[in-house]
Amino acid sequence: DTAVSQxxxxxxxxxxxDKSIKCEQNLxxxxxxxxxxxxxxxxxxxxxxxxxxxIINETVPNRFSPKSPDKAHLNLHINSLELGDSAVYxxxxxxxxxGVGGANVLTFGAGSRLTVL
Amino acid sequence: xxxxxxxxxxxxMQEGKNYTIYCNxxxxxxxxxWYRQDPGKSLESLFVLLSNGAVxxxxxxxxxxxxxxxxSTLHITAAVHDLSATYFCAPPRGGKLTFGQGTILTVHx
Numbered sequence: 001d002t003a004v005s006q007x008x009x010x011x012x013x014x015x016x017x018d019k020s021i022k023c024e025q026n027l028x029x030x031x032x033x034x035x036x037x038x039x040x041x042x043x044x045x046x047x048x049x050x051x052x053x054x055i056i057n058e059t060v061p062n063r064f065s066p067k068s069p070d071k072a073h074l075n076l077h078i079n080s081l082e083l084g085d086s087a088v089y090x091x092x093x094x095x096x097x098x099g100v101g102g103a104n105v106l107t108f109g110a111g112s113r114l115t116v117l
Numbered sequence: 118x119x120x121x122x123x124x125x126x127x128x129x130m131q132e133g134k135n136y137t138i139y140c141n142x143x144x145x146x147x148x149x150x151w152y153r154q155d156p157g158k159s160l161e162s163l164f165v166l167l168s169n170g171a172v173x174x175x176x177x178x179x180x181x182x183x184x185x186x187x188x189s190t191l192h193i194t195a196a197v198h199d200l201s202a203t204y205f206c207a208p209p210r211g212g213k214l215t216f217g218q219g220t221i222l223t224v225h226x
Contacts, residue, residue: 033213041154041203043216056213090159099148099209103167106150106214108160 003027004109006091012115013081020077021112023091031055031097032074033106034066037088046089049074050097081116088113119144119210123217130196130224138220140189140206149182149189150214152205160205164191196224 004025013019025032033056034046048056049068063079074091091109098106120143130136140149151163164173166182166189173180177200179192189206201224207214 031212041219041221043160043205043219045213045215048213050212056211092160097212098214099146099212103165105162105165107162110159 001026002110004091004093004107006089006109006112008112009110010113010115012117014117015081015083017081018077018079019081019114020075021089021091021114023074023076023109025072025091025093025107027093027095027107029093029095029107030071031094032068032071033092033094033098034074034076035090035092035108037090037111039087043090047074047076048097055097078114081114083116086114086116119146119208119215121206121208121215121217123204123206123220126218126220128220128222130193130222132197132224132226133195135195136193138191138193138204138206138222140191140217142187142189142206142208142215142217144210145184145187146208146210147184148209150207150209151180151189151191152207152216154203154205154219156202163204193222196222198224198226200224 031050033048047066052068088111092106094106124139152160164180169184203219207216
């Protein structure tokens with residue numbers, strides 16, 4: 001049983017299109033995240049939700065909109081895709097907000113590789 | 118803003134040799150995480166260091182944390198090919214993990 005699952009794993013699309021990536025965790029965690037990994041492997045936080053509430057909203061174009069319908073799900077919708085959006089998007093979850101109480105390890109999904117042509 | 122720097126960024130090692138990866142961070146954090154990423158794969162948690170002076174070991178890898186110096190190290194002992202991967206350190210701050218640039222480790226015969 002996959003702990004953090006993302007769909008789709010690969011996404012190839014044209015500039016200007018709108019696409020969504022879905023994430024689900026079955027770990028019972030309260031906090032979920034979206035990270036973007038660029039071609040140089042640099043990982044940057046985009047958003048974080050805690051108990052369905054948006055906690056972190058980094059400097060990300062407003063074409064990116066996260067949605068958390070419940071604690072177990074965090075989706076990412078991207079409007080008007082641009083070439084620079086090509087990256088691997090990782091969903092992650094942790095028992096509580098990172099850095100709070102105990103080991104509190106972030107568990108990552110397999111990633112969704114987005115290619116914009 | 119928290120800045121995290123890893124050194125070196127690229128490490129080519131011979132099997133059997135020892136080496137250390139360094140992780141410096143700019144702002145106080147009382148804990149630090151190390152992750153491993155194989156090519157095209159997800160990130161796998163290696164170590165959680167929860168206090169100053171913490172040391173954790175797993176197989177040929179040993180991680181330590183000095184919160185006063187804002188420094189963590191990942192020591193590799195007698196490297197083997199299976200350790201080839203990218204290693205990331207990440208201190209938490211503001212409810213998120215801030216990752217270093219990653220150290221790409223290649224172990225060759």
